[in-house]
Amino acid sequence: MTNSTASGAMDRLLAAGADPAAHAPGPAVGYVCSYVPEEIILAAGLHPVRLGARPGPTGPADSRLQSFSCSFARALLDGLLSGRWNGLEGFVFAYTCDSLRAAFESWRISAPPGRLVHFLNLPARIEGPGVLDYAASEMRRLSEALGGVDGAHPPTPDDLAWAIGLIGAVRQNLEGLARVRRARPDLLPGSTYMAMARGAAVLDRREAATLTAAVADELTAAMGATVSPSRTPSGAPPRPGGGRPRVLVLGGYLETEEPLRLIEESGADIVSDDLCLGGRRLEFGAGDDSDPYRRLAAMYLGRTPCPTKHPPDRRFEEIRSRATTDGVDGAIFLLQKFCDPHAFDYPALRDTLAEAGVPSLVIEVELGAVSTGQARTRLEAFIETLRQTARTSRGPGHPRGAAAGARGPAASRAGRGGGRM
Amino acid sequence: MSEPVREIAQDRRLTVDRELKGLILKHYMSAFRAKSPLGRKPVAWVTSGAPVEILLALGILPVYPENYGALVASRKAALPYCEAAEQAGYSLDLCAYARTNIGTFLLGQGELGGRPLPPPDLLVAAKNICDVVVKWWEVAARHFGCPLFILDTPYAADGLNPDQVAYVKGQLEDLVVFASKAARRRVPSKEAFESKLSEVLELTRQTVSLWNGIQALRQASPTPASALDMFTNMFPIVTLRGTKTCVDYYRKVTEELSERVKQGYGAVPLEKYRLIWDNIAIWYDFDLVRYLHARGAAFVGETYTDAWGIYDFDPSDAHDPLQAMARQYSLILLNIGLGIRKERLFRMVRSQRADGVVFHSCRSCKTYSLGQYELARAVRDELGLPTLVIEADMADSRAYSAGPTATRVDAFLEILAGKA
Numbered sequence: 001m002t003n004s005t006a007s008g009a010m011d012r013l014l015a016a017g018a019d020p021a022a023h024a025p026g027p028a029v030g031y032v033c034s035y036v037p038e039e040i041i042l043a044a045g046l047h048p049v050r051l052g053a054r055p056g057p058t059g060p061a062d063s064r065l066q067s068f069s070c071s072f073a074r075a076l077l078d079g080l081l082s083g084r085w086n087g088l089e090g091f092v093f094a095y096t097c098d099s100l101r102a103a104f105e106s107w108r109i110s111a112p113p114g115r116l117v118h119f120l121n122l123p124a125r126i127e128g129p130g131v132l133d134y135a136a137s138e139m140r141r142l143s144e145a146l147g148g149v150d151g152a153h154p155p156t157p158d159d160l161a162w163a164i165g166l167i168g169a170v171r172q173n174l175e176g177l178a179r180v181r182r183a184r185p186d187l188l189p190g191s192t193y194m195a196m197a198r199g200a201a202v203l204d205r206r207e208a209a210t211l212t213a214a215v216a217d218e219l220t221a222a223m224g225a226t227v228s229p230s231r232t233p234s235g236a237p238p239r240p241g242g243g244r245p246r247v248l249v250l251g252g253y254l255e256t257e258e259p260l261r262l263i264e265e266s267g268a269d270i271v272s273d274d275l276c277l278g279g280r281r282l283e284f285g286a287g288d289d290s291d292p293y294r295r296l297a298a299m300y301l302g303r304t305p306c307p308t309k310h311p312p313d314r315r316f317e318e319i320r321s322r323a324t325t326d327g328v329d330g331a332i333f334l335l336q337k338f339c340d341p342h343a344f345d346y347p348a349l350r351d352t353l354a355e356a357g358v359p360s361l362v363i364e365v366e367l368g369a370v371s372t373g374q375a376r377t378r379l380e381a382f383i384e385t386l387r388q389t390a391r392t393s394r395g396p397g398h399p400r401g402a403a404a405g406a407r408g409p410a411a412s413r414a415g416r417g418g419g420r421m
Numbered sequence: 422m423s424e425p426v427r428e429i430a431q432d433r434r435l436t437v438d439r440e441l442k443g444l445i446l447k448h449y450m451s452a453f454r455a456k457s458p459l460g461r462k463p464v465a466w467v468t469s470g471a472p473v474e475i476l477l478a479l480g481i482l483p484v485y486p487e488n489y490g491a492l493v494a495s496r497k498a499a500l501p502y503c504e505a506a507e508q509a510g511y512s513l514d515l516c517a518y519a520r521t522n523i524g525t526f527l528l529g530q531g532e533l534g535g536r537p538l539p540p541p542d543l544l545v546a547a548k549n550i551c552d553v554v555v556k557w558w559e560v561a562a563r564h565f566g567c568p569l570f571i572l573d574t575p576y577a578a579d580g581l582n583p584d585q586v587a588y589v590k591g592q593l594e595d596l597v598v599f600a601s602k603a604a605r606r607r608v609p610s611k612e613a614f615e616s617k618l619s620e621v622l623e624l625t626r627q628t629v630s631l632w633n634g635i636q637a638l639r640q641a642s643p644t645p646a647s648a649l650d651m652f653t654n655m656f657p658i659v660t661l662r663g664t665k666t667c668v669d670y671y672r673k674v675t676e677e678l679s680e681r682v683k684q685g686y687g688a689v690p691l692e693k694y695r696l697i698w699d700n701i702a703i704w705y706d707f708d709l710v711r712y713l714h715a716r717g718a719a720f721v722g723e724t725y726t727d728a729w730g731i732y733d734f735d736p737s738d739a740h741d742p743l744q745a746m747a748r749q750y751s752l753i754l755l756n757i758g759l760g761i762r763k764e765r766l767f768r769m770v771r772s773q774r775a776d777g778v779v780f781h782s783c784r785s786c787k788t789y790s791l792g793q794y795e796l797a798r799a800v801r802d803e804l805g806l807p808t809l810v811i812e813a814d815m816a817d818s819r820a821y822s823a824g825p826t827a828t829r830v831d832a833f834l835e836i837l838a839g840k841a
Contacts, residue, residue: 063794064794064795065791065794066782066784066790066791066793066794066812068514068784068787068790069787069791070787095575095576097552098551098552098553098787098788098791099787099791101576101788101791102759102787102791102792104578105578105758105759105792105795106792106795109759109760109795119576119578121575121576121578121585123573123575123588124548124552124555124571124573125571125573128573128592128595129591129592129594129595130587130588130591130592131573131588133584133587133588134575134584134585134587134588137584138584141582307556308552310555310559310571310573311559311569311571312559335512337514338514338787340514340515340516340552340553340556340787341552341556343511343512343514343515344511344515344519344553344556344557344559344560345556346510346511346512347509347510347511347560348560348563350510362510
């Protein structure tokens with residue numbers, strides 16, 4: 001990162017992401033899965049806080065969940081049982097997977113009295129008969145439950161429309177930042193991008209919208225100012241000899257940015273991702289229904305799908321197309337230990353990417369950490385291969401060599417009008 | 422797995438077991454025959470919680486990769502297939518049934534005369550047993566390039582609401598059309614289909630009534646059947662539910678067990694302790710159960726075998742068979758909230774007059790296993806009964822260590838002896 005470290009806005013976002021419990025405004029409701037509509041929590045007069053987990057060994061959760069449960073679910077439950085989130089008014093889980101369902105069951109028998117512990121029972125199917133109606137009914141049920149929380153009120157259609165607008169603005173600003181990351185990862189490294197996205201899922205969303213817009217403006221300006229002969233006309237980093245390979249990172253929810261930093265330290269730029277806190281939260285369905293719950297249901301069913309959603313076709317297609325349009329040289333799978341949905345998708349996704357000419361590497365992540373020594377060696381070897389392949393096979397006329405250039409005009413849209421608030 | 426020397430009890434096998442072998446063979450032969458040039462019967466791969474009555478009513482033959490996984494594991498043959506799946510990139514932390522199945526179809530080899538399961542014409546998975554089957558069936562659909570139907574059953578954390586029942590029922594209606602088309606059959610009229618479906622459901626209801634009667638016979642002291650009898654005898658209710666063969670078979674089991682009860686003949690020679698088993702069987706180590714039998718411990722109930730006793734469709738839904746199915750298939754053991762699951766376990770402990778509960782913490786099966794620590798705590802604190810948690814896997818023996826498990830069983834038996 002260069003001049004953007006001076007940005008107070010960025011510092012504030014990063015600090016919130018690093019210590020969510022200390023930055024959550026009140027009255028707040030914590031939620032676990034990116035399919036939980038923050039809009040409804042906001043519309044009820046509450047602050048949505050994405051619940052994370054601290055890396056490291058677990059304590060009280062070990063007597064609740066076996067060691068083969070998803071490590072994120074166990075770490076999350078551990079934080080809850082340790083009282084880290086006792087300041088929250090309520091907790092919303094969603095049907096994500098078998099492990100998180102079990103974490104919900106343990107938490108609902110252990111949560112402090114008087115707190116809402118709600119299970120948002122969204123469909124696993126994202127298309128098919130009755131899916132939209134059913135998803136809308138669950139959104140409405142969540143709204144009713146939140147309306148009863150201390151300090152909250154039942155959301156009106158106006159409240160919901162306002163919240164949809166606000167969350168949409170944060171998302172658009174993040175999308176603008178993603179474009180900066182894609183065009184100029186030297187200005188905005190992937191790990192910093194993700195840390196800001198984490199912060200934006202914690203802070204008061206009005207503040208998050210202002211901050212993300214400010215950072216996007218600042219970086220876009222910096223991008224213009226630093227375009228020099230050492231850069232390609234599009235703003236993409238040049239790739240003579242020592243160019244850093246551009247990689248796509250895939251996985252679930254990461255407890256920290258540590259694995260991303262490790263990839264960057266090993267010599268690659270993260271220019272694209274399919275992560276729970278990142279790329280999967282940017283694209284949403286149109287949702288133009290006049291009923292706000294049906295509108296939200298359509299938005300969430302139409303978003304970039306996660307591997308717990310069926311059918312998987314759109315997910316595979318979106319990843320394949322992202323890899324191509326973002327001009328990546330390789331892909332790195334960060335597989336959360338004991339995460340069944342991602343582990344089942346991995347071989348087919350690896351093959352899909354390989355068919356598109358994108359080689360990949362898989363690294364296992366457990367409790368937010370990778371086994372650093374071994375992972376670093378493998379990453380360095382993989383990235384070196386990417387560098388050599390790029391050097392031999394890619395001239396300036398090569399489609400992927402020029403691909404980042406195609407993002408140039410897009411990058412200039414970062415933080416544009418609609419995204420500010 | 423190291424094989425410790427363990428003193429085990431001889432099985433007091435039921436005489437109907439001989440017939441069972443024939444049923445299993447016949448079932449798999451019929452699946453191969455269906456796929457032969459003369460067969461022309463469509464084959465569906467289904468999960469253990471799939472609404473098979475719909476497929477049966479459409480003349481489609483359901484086969485169960487999970488049952489096939491159990492069969493392979495009971496022959497202690499799962500490892501090479503699991504390893505083949507791992508070679509292809511499937512993590513060794515994934516469900517061992519899934520790895521076994523994927524390994525067999527990747528290798529084109531298996532344990533049915535060297536063959537894997539016959540390839541499917543259609544794939545039907547219900548999410549009610551886990552989210553794993555959804556992903557597993559997606560893998561199979563990609564491999565075979567055949568149509569896939571996912572029945573999405575919302576989690577019944579505190580029971581079901583009308584929106585959930587309507588959502589599942591709508592999918593079942595869709596399944597009738599999907600399966601007919603996938604099987605290249607004409608979509609039947611509603612009337613004709615529901616009439617056929619009601620016949621199949623009636624056979625299921627009779628099967629389930631007999632099955633629950635069998636479980637009730639085990640309330641006797643000594644129990645006429647222990648876990649091994651039930652693990653093997655569950656094959657028909659899992660794979661042949663909804664057929665007359667199944668009803669006829671369980672009539673015979675009922676007769677034999679009733680006779681045992683009348684004569685006071687127990688499954689275990691000297692029954693001292695009555696236990697409940699939670700979770701799937703450890704298919705490759707039935708000797709563990711025999712080791713308990715040798716020490717006078719008999720299993721009088723298993724949540725696993727009891728799980729099939731739920732399909733006694735609500736009579737108030739008799740006019741609407743698909744609604745009855747929507748409800749029942751959403752309320753199966755692995756799709757209900759932990760609180761309801763605890764009540765069911767407690768009811769079983771009381772009705773079977775159990776002295777303790779053995780939890781098989783099965784690495785492969787997260788839906789079944791996660792939550793067991795809470796259940797075990799409840800059994801100890803609320804019922805005052807001892808519990809044993811065994812860390813193992815239903816099919817992959819690499820996660821299991823027989824020697825230390827036997828030591829833990831000994832300690833558990835000492836606690837039981839102290840309480841007796």
